[in-house]
Amino acid sequence: MTFGKCYRLCFWYFFISVIDAIHHGPAMIPLDSQEGIQHPITFTSTWQILGPFQIGTREATWGSDPLEFFGGFRNLQYDEETHYRSSIGTNGTVKWALFESKSTKSNSSGSDVSLSVTFPKVDWTFLQSVYGWAALQYQAWARGEITVTADEPQTVLLYTDYILEYWIDDNHYFGGDFYGFRKAPLVIRLQPGSHRIDIRLVRDVRSMGGVGTPEINVELALRLVSGSLELAKDGILIADVVDGRLASPLASVVVRNTGGEDVTILGVEAMNDSVSASTIDPGFVVSAGQTRPVIFTVSLHEAHSSSVEIAIRYERTGGVGGISFLTVSQALTRRSIYSPHKITHLHPNFIVSYAILRPPWRNATCHPGKNSSLPVLLQLHGAGLEADDDLVAHALDPIPDLCAWVLFPAGVTPWSGDDWHSWGFADVEHAVHFIPSWIEAVDWQGPGVNLNRWLISGHSNGGQGTWYALTHRPSNVIAAAPVSGYTSIQKYVPYEFWQPIDPRRSAILSGSLNSYRHEMLIDNCRGIPILQQHGRADDNVPTYHSRFLSQLLLQANVSSQYYELRDEGHWFDGVMTTTHLREFYQEQVANNVEIDDNLQTFSLVVATPGDMGPKGGIRVTQLEIPGQYGRIDVIFNATSGAYALKTSNVMSFEIHYRFLRSSSVVVDDREMRSQLPDGNSPLIDHGQISLQRALDGVWEVHDVMNPGVIHRSGRQLGSLDAILRVLGHFTIRHQSAETFEIALQVSRNLFQYFSADSAIINSSLTGDYGTGNIITIGIGEHLHPSAHSRFPIEVTASSLLIRDCEGSEKVYEGEDGLSAIFLRPLNDERLELVIWGVDKRSLQLAARLVPMLTGVGQPDFVVMRRSCLWKGAEGAVAMGFFDHSWNVSKSSLIG
Incomplete structure (x- = not known):
C-alpha cells in the first residue's frame, strides 16, 4: 500500500487522529494563531509559484530541473510577464503566480504553513489518457519568507513534510522529508529579519496518489528549541511485558543535538529501583545538529513494574558546563504471551528495531513441546503503516490456531526502509533470528521454531516485499501469498517524462535496478506454492500487476492460484484472512515438504549475488558482467541420475555437497564429477563446493575467496545501495567545516529515510x-586514500582519472562542477562510499546520489558535471559498474 494513497483512500481519518499524534508527538499539534500578537518567528502566507514542469518517476534525485539552465529558481525574480518553456504547460509555457497558503499559524513556540498547489489550466485528464499515472507527476517551485521578529537569533527545527529539496537564503538542502516522517528535521540558527525560503515541489504518484486532482500538498513547520540535547521523539522504544517478563531487553531513545557543540553520551541509568538499565555503547558523540539513537538494555526486577524511567548522562565538547542529564520515561504495555506483542531486536546497523510476534496458540493442534519445529508466518505491512498499528498487528486475529510463529516485521520504517529490499529485508531476517532469544527470555515451553521455513505474505508494498522474498530467498520460502502487490517499482508508475537520455546511460541505470524487477526473476519461484489475491476494484495498485505475474508464473511452470475479488478495492476488513487465504495458511504450515530436496529440474536467475540466497543447493557468488542478469539452469536425468548445469553470465557459484551423490555432474558440457572433492576435502565449506570459471572458460574447483580488498564479494556486490548492507553504524568522515555540512546532511537523510x-x-x-x-566526503586532492592500492578511480586537486578494464586512462578536468560518487572496498566485506567534488558546490551535486529513495538507479560509480542539474542523468560523463576484481566493467560508460 503506497503511503499517500493508503491514507487518503483507506485510513485518512485514522491517520489524522492517531498516526500524527503518535509519530509527530505533542510538539507537532497544529499551532493556534493569536490575532494582534507578534510571534518570534513566522511564515509568510503568500507564496510565489512557478511551474509546472515535467519530471519522471524518482528522477528528481538526479537534478532534472529545467530552471537550473537559467541558474536555478533561487536566481530568478518574480515577474508576472516572464514566460518559461514547459512541455506540460498550456501553449508550451508557464509563468509566475501568487498562491495563498492553505493555512498559516503561529504562536510563541513556532509557526506552521500548509500549501496546496494545483495547476488547473493543464489538461491532466488527456495527459493521463496517453501516459497513465506518469503524467500526474510534475515539479514546480514555491518561494516564501521566514520572518524572525525576535531581537536575538533563534535556533529552530525546520520540518519539511513531502519536500525533497529547498533553499534558505543562499544555503542549499537536499533530502528533506519526502514521506512526512518528521524524524530528522533541519537544525538551523536564524538571525533577526527576513529569510527567503525556496522549496522544490515534486509530485510523486506513489506517495501522493493517482486518483483525483493531481495536487501537491506540503507542510512546513518551525519549532523553537533550546540549543541543547533534546528528545527527538517522546518515549522509549521498548518491548512489551508478556506474562510478567520483558519480551526482549533491548531499548532505545532518539536524541537530537540542537546546540552548536558536539555532545558525548556518557551512559544511561535507571531512575527507579524496580528497573536497571545499561548503555551498550557509552562515549559516542552526537554532532551539532545531528539526530542519533541511544541504545541500552533494560531489566525488570519486579514483575509488576508499570513504567521505565531513565536518565541519559552527557557532556558537551571539552566538558564545558559539566555533566548534564536528559530524562525520559515510558509506560510498559502488558500482553498475554499468546497475543500479538512487541519485541525489540538489533538491525545490522546496530539500531534497535521491533517486530510484532504471536507465538503458536496453546489450543492449536500442533506437535507439542520444545522438540517440535514450526515454521514462521511472515506478514509484511504496506507503505505508510507501522507493524504495531492495529490494522497490521491484528490482521491475523481471526485465525489464532495456526501452527506457526506469526511475525509482523517493522522493516525499520513505515516504508520498510527501502520497500523491503536490502535495508528492510535485513530487518526481516534479524527479526526472525531473534525468536530463539525470545524463547529464552520468556521461558517458553511450547513448540519450537524452524528459522529456515517461512510462509510469507504481505499487502500492497508488503505484497511486493513478498515477491522479493520469493525471488531472493527461494530456499527459505515454503509458500507465499502476495496480496494486492505490485510487480516492480518500474511497472508501478512507468518511468516516462525523464529528461532525454542516451541508451547506454539508461541501460546502466536500468541495470542498477535489476534486483527489484521481480517479473525478471520469476523462474526462482518454481517449486513454491503461491496464492495471489487482488481486489478487482483496486484503484491504488491496479489488478494488472497480479494478473501479469499470474501469467508469468504459469509460463515458468510454477504452481499457483489466483483469486480476484470482484467488488473489493485495495483494502477492506479481513483482507488478509479471506476464506481461501485461511485455507492456504492452514495447508502450508502443515506441509513438511522440504522445497530444495524435491527440486531436480529448476532455474536460478540472479541480478545481484550480494542480495541473493541459494536455490536447490546452488548459489551464484559472482557474475561475469555486473549490471546484467546471470542464470543457471539445472536439468536432472532421472534415468541416469545425472545433473546437467547450463550457465549464462556466471563467473562463480557454490554447489551443495549433495550433488556428489549423483552419477554425473556436467557444467556447460564439461564433466565435473571426477574433479569434485570427496567428503573430507578442505575444499568443502559447510557442505558447499565452490566452482569458478578460469580465464580459458573452463570450470574449476577453488577455495572460497578470503574477503579482502582485491576481490569483491558478498555484501560488497551490488550498486551504490550495497552501502546499505552494513554490520555496525555508518562512519561519515569529512575534512573541514565546509564538508561537515554535507556530512550532517547525509547523516540526517540516512536517519530520516532508514532510521540509520x-x-x-x-x-x-x-x-x-x-x-x-x-x-x-572530500574536496579536491584531500581525499582519504583507498584501501585498494590500484583502485581504478583517482582524484587530484582539480581532476579525476578513471582506468578502464584494459588499462587505458581517461582524465576529467575540473571545470563545470566536476564531481563523483563511487564505491571502494574495505576489509571484511565492508564498503566505503566516496562523495567527491572539486569544490563545495560540486560536492553537493554528488551527495544527491547517496541512496535514499528507492527506484532512483545508482550504479557503482557516477562522474557528473553541473549540467546534471537540468539534464538529469544525461549530464553524467561517466557511469558504470566494478567487476569481481574492482576493475571498471566493459559495460560501463566512460565518455
Whole structure:
C-alpha cells in the first residue's frame, strides 16, 4: 500500500487522529494563531509559484530541473510577464503566480504553513489518457519568507513534510522529508529579519496518489528549541511485558543535538529501583545538529513494574558546563504471551528495531513441546503503516490456531526502509533470528521454531516485499501469498517524462535496478506454492500487476492460484484472512515438504549475488558482467541420475555437497564429477563446493575467496545501495567545516529515510571506525586514500582519472562542477562510499546520489558535471559498474 494513497483512500481519518499524534508527538499539534500578537518567528502566507514542469518517476534525485539552465529558481525574480518553456504547460509555457497558503499559524513556540498547489489550466485528464499515472507527476517551485521578529537569533527545527529539496537564503538542502516522517528535521540558527525560503515541489504518484486532482500538498513547520540535547521523539522504544517478563531487553531513545557543540553520551541509568538499565555503547558523540539513537538494555526486577524511567548522562565538547542529564520515561504495555506483542531486536546497523510476534496458540493442534519445529508466518505491512498499528498487528486475529510463529516485521520504517529490499529485508531476517532469544527470555515451553521455513505474505508494498522474498530467498520460502502487490517499482508508475537520455546511460541505470524487477526473476519461484489475491476494484495498485505475474508464473511452470475479488478495492476488513487465504495458511504450515530436496529440474536467475540466497543447493557468488542478469539452469536425468548445469553470465557459484551423490555432474558440457572433492576435502565449506570459471572458460574447483580488498564479494556486490548492507553504524568522515555540512546532511537523510545511525568524524582523526561501512566526503586532492592500492578511480586537486578494464586512462578536468560518487572496498566485506567534488558546490551535486529513495538507479560509480542539474542523468560523463576484481566493467560508460 503506497503511503499517500493508503491514507487518503483507506485510513485518512485514522491517520489524522492517531498516526500524527503518535509519530509527530505533542510538539507537532497544529499551532493556534493569536490575532494582534507578534510571534518570534513566522511564515509568510503568500507564496510565489512557478511551474509546472515535467519530471519522471524518482528522477528528481538526479537534478532534472529545467530552471537550473537559467541558474536555478533561487536566481530568478518574480515577474508576472516572464514566460518559461514547459512541455506540460498550456501553449508550451508557464509563468509566475501568487498562491495563498492553505493555512498559516503561529504562536510563541513556532509557526506552521500548509500549501496546496494545483495547476488547473493543464489538461491532466488527456495527459493521463496517453501516459497513465506518469503524467500526474510534475515539479514546480514555491518561494516564501521566514520572518524572525525576535531581537536575538533563534535556533529552530525546520520540518519539511513531502519536500525533497529547498533553499534558505543562499544555503542549499537536499533530502528533506519526502514521506512526512518528521524524524530528522533541519537544525538551523536564524538571525533577526527576513529569510527567503525556496522549496522544490515534486509530485510523486506513489506517495501522493493517482486518483483525483493531481495536487501537491506540503507542510512546513518551525519549532523553537533550546540549543541543547533534546528528545527527538517522546518515549522509549521498548518491548512489551508478556506474562510478567520483558519480551526482549533491548531499548532505545532518539536524541537530537540542537546546540552548536558536539555532545558525548556518557551512559544511561535507571531512575527507579524496580528497573536497571545499561548503555551498550557509552562515549559516542552526537554532532551539532545531528539526530542519533541511544541504545541500552533494560531489566525488570519486579514483575509488576508499570513504567521505565531513565536518565541519559552527557557532556558537551571539552566538558564545558559539566555533566548534564536528559530524562525520559515510558509506560510498559502488558500482553498475554499468546497475543500479538512487541519485541525489540538489533538491525545490522546496530539500531534497535521491533517486530510484532504471536507465538503458536496453546489450543492449536500442533506437535507439542520444545522438540517440535514450526515454521514462521511472515506478514509484511504496506507503505505508510507501522507493524504495531492495529490494522497490521491484528490482521491475523481471526485465525489464532495456526501452527506457526506469526511475525509482523517493522522493516525499520513505515516504508520498510527501502520497500523491503536490502535495508528492510535485513530487518526481516534479524527479526526472525531473534525468536530463539525470545524463547529464552520468556521461558517458553511450547513448540519450537524452524528459522529456515517461512510462509510469507504481505499487502500492497508488503505484497511486493513478498515477491522479493520469493525471488531472493527461494530456499527459505515454503509458500507465499502476495496480496494486492505490485510487480516492480518500474511497472508501478512507468518511468516516462525523464529528461532525454542516451541508451547506454539508461541501460546502466536500468541495470542498477535489476534486483527489484521481480517479473525478471520469476523462474526462482518454481517449486513454491503461491496464492495471489487482488481486489478487482483496486484503484491504488491496479489488478494488472497480479494478473501479469499470474501469467508469468504459469509460463515458468510454477504452481499457483489466483483469486480476484470482484467488488473489493485495495483494502477492506479481513483482507488478509479471506476464506481461501485461511485455507492456504492452514495447508502450508502443515506441509513438511522440504522445497530444495524435491527440486531436480529448476532455474536460478540472479541480478545481484550480494542480495541473493541459494536455490536447490546452488548459489551464484559472482557474475561475469555486473549490471546484467546471470542464470543457471539445472536439468536432472532421472534415468541416469545425472545433473546437467547450463550457465549464462556466471563467473562463480557454490554447489551443495549433495550433488556428489549423483552419477554425473556436467557444467556447460564439461564433466565435473571426477574433479569434485570427496567428503573430507578442505575444499568443502559447510557442505558447499565452490566452482569458478578460469580465464580459458573452463570450470574449476577453488577455495572460497578470503574477503579482502582485491576481490569483491558478498555484501560488497551490488550498486551504490550495497552501502546499505552494513554490520555496525555508518562512519561519515569529512575534512573541514565546509564538508561537515554535507556530512550532517547525509547523516540526517540516512536517519530520516532508514532510521540509520551514523557517527560523524573529521578524517584527520585516526582510530577504530568500527565494523560498519564508511562514507568519505572530500574536496579536491584531500581525499582519504583507498584501501585498494590500484583502485581504478583517482582524484587530484582539480581532476579525476578513471582506468578502464584494459588499462587505458581517461582524465576529467575540473571545470563545470566536476564531481563523483563511487564505491571502494574495505576489509571484511565492508564498503566505503566516496562523495567527491572539486569544490563545495560540486560536492553537493554528488551527495544527491547517496541512496535514499528507492527506484532512483545508482550504479557503482557516477562522474557528473553541473549540467546534471537540468539534464538529469544525461549530464553524467561517466557511469558504470566494478567487476569481481574492482576493475571498471566493459559495460560501463566512460565518455
